[in-house]
Structures are given as structure tokens and as C-alpha cells.
Amino acid sequence: MTSANVYLALFAGITVGVSIPGAILSMAILRRFNSNILEINAVQVGASAGSSIVAGIVYTIPAIVINGGDIDWWYTTGVAILGGILGVFFVVPLRRALVLESNLKYPEGVATAEVLRVSEVSEDQATQLGIIGAGALIGFIVKLCQGGFSLWSTSFGYGWVVGGAYLFYIGANCSPALISVGYIIGLPTAAVLFAGGVINWWIMIPIVYAKEGPGNAGPDVIDIAENIWVSHTRYAGVGAMLIGGLSAIVGLIPSSYQSLKKAVQIYRKIQLEGITAVKRTQRDIPIHFLLYGLLFLTIPIFLVCFFFLYPRAGVGVCIGIAALMTGLVAFMGMLFSSVGAFMTGMVGSSNNPVSGMTLATVVLVSLTFLAILGKEGSMGFNATILVGAFVCCAAAAAGDVMQDMKTSHLIGATPWKLQVVRIVGFTLPSLVIAPVIDVLKDTYGIGDPTPLHPSPLLAPQATLMASVTKAIFAGKLPLDFVGIGMLVAIGIVIIDLVLQRCRVHFRVPVLAAALGFYLPFELSSTVFLGGLVVHLAHMTLARSGAAGRTIEINERNGLLFASGLITGESLVGIIVAIPAYVTRTRAPLSFFGDYSHVMWPGMVMLLIAMATLYTIVVVKAYYDERNSFYGQI
16 A cells, blocks of 8 residues: 555645555454454554655655656665654654543544454454455556556546637546545545635636737647646645645644643653553653654764765765754654644544645755755755655654554553554555655656656646745746735635634635645546535435434445545556556557547546445445334334
8 A cells, every 4th residue: 555655646646544444454364363453453553654654755755856866765765764753753742642631533543443443343344345345446447447558548628718818627537546535535625625726727827828828838728728837827836835834833833832841741740650650551652762762863864864965065065964954854853743743633644734844844944955055056955855855754654643542542552562563664665665656757757747758647746845945946936926826825724714713614724725726627626526425425324314323334434445446546556557667668558559548438437436436325324224124124
């Protein structure tokens, strides 16, 4: 699943948590050995460790490729391992404050605990495995046909120029995985994401077209729209992301401070009364181990930074810059790890706005190195991205760790054991990430289209980091569109605050809107369709008269099926990449000819995936209610 998440992050700028699928697979294997729920939980924690550091690496390191560099396996692996461990060490002292003494819900942690509890019932386990397998099979077949055999297009779109001045474009990606992403994050977030795309593609791009014309894009309307997006309006997403990240950070500073203060008070009490006064379910890694561990981590972090820079400058300069980088990693890693843990408690790890925290890090570090190194050379750019990668890994890992701590609290596990398992669990996935990125880069390309790779993986998050960093160092950030994005984001923040003040259930997360600004329209529109599916399914369940437990089971089945779709499709992306990498051809499996220009089969398959997902959630409720009725006769 680590490889699948790498592909999904490069493809759509999104990663999906694997705690629940990991719990299901762990149950399927370990129940054969009569393992108990605590042992299954430990394996699930270790197996899902890689999903968090994927975001940390894929959101940042490909920016070096986009800037003309290459993926270095050793440095990338070192950043993944050290950044993940750093995140664990920073947030372990916050467990009591953020899990035991707060009102944070940790929705995915609670869901994982519920899945683990069904390990005692083999029938439920078999059903859930079947649902995941069905979703994986459908996702596998669809992706293999469109991305492997090239039997139809991966997306469809239509564009018109109305009245000679107004450019209108609509399209969608034919990816079941994106439908699943929309299903998992829900309609409110998916709608805000789509709204960001609407503002960009239906308002800003037509305005630019009316003022400047098609430019050098040629006569094709879709090409014109994409050219305007690449050269102009996607920088509005940069401005919106910046405001969104800063808004999240400022809003959480008081809570993070209070959490750290309370954690210190609790640990002082434990030191005075002794460890034996603490229950097994309340024991963390001892605080002195954490402090010594943090001090020790600065050494390998410094060495990674030094040898990453050394070929580009002399020893003295590299020592100074590496020392500054290490200090920035420590300070910002501590800050954003606590923020990431807090945010996971509110929205879950899948919706944790790690990209916003990373963007804020990149901006601050870029300005720091700009003042020290100036605009010349690539050292400042590369140093900024490396610091951002460390911080992003730490923040993402911190959120996942705190989610694991919520699950362990609900099922009665021992915290320190799971914290150690998480640290060890970072190692193997970290060894996989860099080679997978390298294969995908050579096969599909990353970033902007080129003659060799005309349809690359967009890597939207890494492209965002690269765009902002390069613009700051070159002094060429298009301030007009950045300013527009910032103003729109400020307006969204104000609207969200008003909704919060009025206690309205629907919220407007500014980072979701900013991501909609930056993503291609066909991605945000497909995610929105997935959000519509989950909304319609919930409405149907509410009207069905089904019992609350039945509704809960059916909604969980939908989540499992959606996870299966993502797993199957993403794995095909990796599998197809292998022969393409070996043969150095874009479509090595096109045995039946190249039909990648044909759009209607992809539209049909997208509708089938939506209908199947809806049916998985809804039909079983009616079936269970009917059986219950006849069983009482």
C-alpha cells in the first residue's frame, strides 16, 4: 500500500490512510494463529506506518526533479526514516493532553478501533475482506484497461468559446480511485474542493482568456484553458494555500501551547510518584529516552543535510548551512508535529492539512535562505525542499501516531509498545518510496508535460512547493494572481469563522478550496462526484428505516469498498510502470492498439464504479431489514 500511496500522491496530490485496510488484512492473517486484538493492533500499526511518510516525501522531494534535479535514494530514505521518528518523539509527550484530556474525536482512530473489535467475529471479517477484494478487483480491471491496455481515455473533457470571448471547460477523470477519495472525505469537503476548481476554471480562466486571448496554446479550447492555468491562474492556488496554512497554524498555537504545558505537568507528577503508579495502558516511552533520542537525531539529520549540500559548495559553507537546516528542522518540526497531531484529532489523518504546514515551512525557509545565500544557484532551493521534507514527514507521522494512540486507548493497548512499533515500522516503507518514485518518474514523467512524457504525473503538491520556492528565489512570483488567491482565501476564512460562530454544521476548509484552485479541473470534479455518492447513500439510508447498527455497518462497508478501489487502481499504476520502465515505452501493454483518445468507455466505467459503490452501501440495509422482518413472523 505504500507504493500505491506514492502513485496516488503523484497522480492526484492526495494520500489515503491505510489504518482500516491494514486492520482488516492483519485480522485475516493473524486470526489463523489465534492472535488477540492487541497483537492484531500492533501489526496494523506497523503495517500502516508507511502511509504517513509517503506524504512527507512525495509532497516535497519531487520538487527537486521538477527543478531539473534527480531522486537520490539514500537521502530520500534518510529523510523518510529520520523525519518519521522525529514526529513520533515530538508528540508522544502530548498523548495524555490530546487523547485523554481533550474533546478531539479522532474519527479514523475510532473507526479503526471498531474494525479491530470485530476480529472476534469471523463472519464479519470474511464479509469485510470480500468487500475490500471486490473493490480492489474493479479498480484493478478499470485501471489496467485504461492505463495498461490503452482501451480508452483516462479522462474526458469538452470546451467551448461562447460569444467569442467566454471560454467554458468541463471535464472529469475516469478514475474510480478519485471517486473513492470523494467518498472518504465526504460531500462538504469535496464540494469545497470542487468550488475552488470552479472559481479557477469557470471564472478566472475565462477572464484571462477574454483579456489576453489564447496565447501560444493553439486552436484547441482545452489546450488554451490548460495553458492559462499553467502560466497564470494556478498561482492563485499558491496564495490561497499560503493563507490557508498560516490560518491553520495561528488558530492552533494556543491549543498546542496548552497541550505542551499540560503534558510537562503530567510527566513531572509521574517522575515524583514513580512509574509503578501508572497503569499499563497509560505508559509511554519514558521522557528521558525521548529527550536523549531527540538530541541524538540531530547528528544524522545534520549529516544528511551536510552531504546533501557538500558537492555544491565548500566544507565550511556546507557545515554552516547544514547546521542552520538542522535547527530549522528541529524548531519547525516540533511546531508542526503538534499542529498535525491536533488537526488529526479534528478531521482524521486522511484530511490532515499537512500540505499547508509544509507550504508555510517552505515559504519561511525560502525567505531565510534567500537572505543568506541570495538568488544565485540551486543550493537555496534544494536546502529549502529538504527542510520541508523533514518537517512534512514529521507532521504527517505525528498525526498518524496520535490517531494510533486513540485506537490503543479504546481497545486497551499499551502505548509505549505501539510507539516503538511505529518507529520500527517506518524502516521498510522508507526503503520502498525512493525506488518507486524513480520508476514512476522514468516511466510517466513528473510535473509539466514534455515531448518524452506528454501525460506526466502532475505531482500537484510537489509542483506547488517547487513553484513557490523558485518564485521566491527568482523574485518572479506572479504577485497579482498570488494576491487574488490570498484575498479569496481570506474571504473563505472569514466565511468559515462566521459559520463556526453561528454553529452551522457545514464548514468551509480553506485548504480544500486552495487545493481545488491548484488541481486540474477533471480531478476536483471527479472527487466531487464521489462526495455526491456518499451524500446520496446516506440520504437513502436515513429514509430506509434501517436500524442504527445496520446503517453503521453499511457505511463501513462503503468505506471498505472505496479503500479497495483505491488499492486496486493504485497497484495497477505501479504494475504497469514496471514493463514501461523496462521497455522505455509509454504503452508497453497496448496489445490491442491505442484507443486512449476514446472517451465514452471511461465515462461508462466511472458511472459503473459510482453505482456499485452506492449499491454496496444502500442495498444491504434493505436486505437486512427485510430478513429481520421475516425472521419475526
